[in-house]
Amino acid sequence: MKVIVVKDYEEASQKAFEVMKDYLKPGKVLGLATGSTPLGLYKLMIEDHEKNGTDYKDIHTYNLDEYVGLPLNHRESYYSFMHANLFDHIGIPEENTHVPSGLGDLEENCRRYDEMIADEPVDIQLLGIGADGHIGFNEPGTPFDSGTHVTDLTEQTRKDNLRFFKDLGEEVPTQAVTMGLKTIMAARNVLLIATGENKAEAVKGLIEGPVSTECAASVLQQHPSTIVIIDEAAGKLLEKK
Numbered sequence: 001m002k003v004i005v006v007k008d009y010e011e012a013s014q015k016a017f018e019v020m021k022d023y024l025k026p027g028k029v030l031g032l033a034t035g036s037t038p039l040g041l042y043k044l045m046i047e048d049h050e051k052n053g054t055d056y057k058d059i060h061t062y063n064l065d066e067y068v069g070l071p072l073n074h075r076e077s078y079y080s081f082m083h084a085n086l087f088d089h090i091g092i093p094e095e096n097t098h099v100p101s102g103l104g105d106l107e108e109n110c111r112r113y114d115e116m117i118a119d120e121p122v123d124i125q126l127l128g129i130g131a132d133g134h135i136g137f138n139e140p141g142t143p144f145d146s147g148t149h150v151t152d153l154t155e156q157t158r159k160d161n162l163r164f165f166k167d168l169g170e171e172v173p174t175q176a177v178t179m180g181l182k183t184i185m186a187a188r189n190v191l192l193i194a195t196g197e198n199k200a201e202a203v204k205g206l207i208e209g210p211v212s213t214e215c216a217a218s219v220l221q222q223h224p225s226t227i228v229i230i231d232e233a234a235g236k237l238l239e240k241k
């Protein structure tokens with residue numbers, strides 16, 4: 001695991017873009033994430049597409065997760081999020097993009113999702129981290145050998161995500177479909193970004209904690225090619241500076 005410490009969110013996004021740039025090439029498969037963390041990186045990818053014409057026609061993408069029960073066109077579905085914040089601005093064909101479906105036969109959706117990823121392995125998986133150490137929606141206690149599956153969201157996660165649903169007067173869904181830890185670990189390369197003090201504990205578990213399902217992200221200590229980009233606030237509990 002390579003850890004890069006930067007000053008703030010902006011610098012983290014910039015560094016992440018430098019890493020990502022190497023994978024913005026025909027034939028590459030990107031594993032993508034939602035949430036506040038990747039927004040800065042996505043802005044830089046859009047800017048780069050507009051300025052330099054980086055072509056996404058032969059790039060495929062797989063997102064980490066999706067809420068169960070939200071219609072695709074719900075403002076807070078991760079399908080909508082990805083279209084609004086990236087896909088609609090980089091000229092990527094719809095059929096190249098994949099977001100797990102939280103509607104219909106969930107077991108079947110999960111099985112198919114893992115099958116598709118096994119057929120075209122992810123070259124680089126982008127990750128944020130939850131305050132409880134989750135990656136994707138793999139909450140504490142998720143087995144390391146889990147494939148894509150349906151999960152209950154913890155109170156902490158639902159509280160953290162309330163900010164997105166509050167103004168709609170809605171509750172945060174209680175379940176999600178998520179790539180499992182085994183699915184994530186199968187990616188050839190992993191790029192995790194964490195910024196802000198509220199991530200400090202999770203970052204400590206990720207980098208210095210025991211490899212334990214109590215901090216799902218700690219499994220990445222066993223991944224052969226992971227880059228972690230953190231800002232100073234997220235790194236403040238680390239013993240090794």
Ligand code: PGA
Binds near residue numbers: 129134135
């Ligand atoms: P955030 O979420 O980027 O909105 O902080 C990260 C996560 O929950 O994985």
